[in-house]
Amino acid sequence: MRLGIRVRPGASRVRVGPGHDGLLQVAVPARAVDGKATEAALKALAEALGVRRRDVILVTGATSRTKVVDIFPGPSGEPALAGRIVELMAGEPAGGADGSSPGLHGVVG
Numbered sequence: 001m002r003l004g005i006r007v008r009p010g011a012s013r014v015r016v017g018p019g020h021d022g023l024l025q026v027a028v029p030a031r032a033v034d035g036k037a038t039e040a041a042l043k044a045l046a047e048a049l050g051v052r053r054r055d056v057i058l059v060t061g062a063t064s065r066t067k068v069v070d071i072f073p074g075p076s077g078e079p080a081l082a083g084r085i086v087e088l089m090a091g092e093p094a095g096g097a098d099g100s101s102p103g104l105h106g107v108v109g
Contacts, residue, residue: 001070001071001072001073001078001081001082001085002059002068002069002070002071003024003068003069003070003071003085004023004024004066004067004068005023005024005025005026005041005045005066005067005068005069006019006021006023006024006025006026006065006066006067007025007026007027007028007032007037007038007041007065007066007067008025008026008027008028008065009028009030009031009032009037009040009041009065010029010030010031010032010037011027011028011029012029013027013029014027014028014029014040014044015027016044016045016048016088017088017089017091018088018089018090018091023066024045024085024088024089026041026044026045026048028040028041028044032065035062038058038061038062038067041067042056042058042069045069045071048084048088049071049081049084049085049088050074050076050080050081050084051071051072051073051074051081052074055071055072055073055074056069056070056071056072057069057070057071057072
């Protein structure tokens with residue numbers, strides 16, 4: 001599944017949620033130096049979607065805040081992955097029922 005994301009480097013904490021431009025926004029504390037923000041964003045996105053980091057592949061945007069990624073669904077399959085993306089775009093917290101997840105602290109919004 002191909003997805004457009006917008007990375008916000010230098011954030012106070014990791015957050016994944018809806019952006020103002022219709023893309024999924026991934027905020028990370030890492031600075032945009034030597035690909036650190038990109039790697040942190042891909043890791044945060046994988047965690048928020050419940051897939052392995054190696055299943056999130058950068059297609060375009062290595063030096064841009066706007067990126068395109070390919071996501072390969074985990075054992076739960078593509079319908080579950082699509083549902084999780086819809087939840088994140090709607091502003092539902094990443095993680096469990098209480099919104100908690102290691103490294104994810106709510107939603108950008």
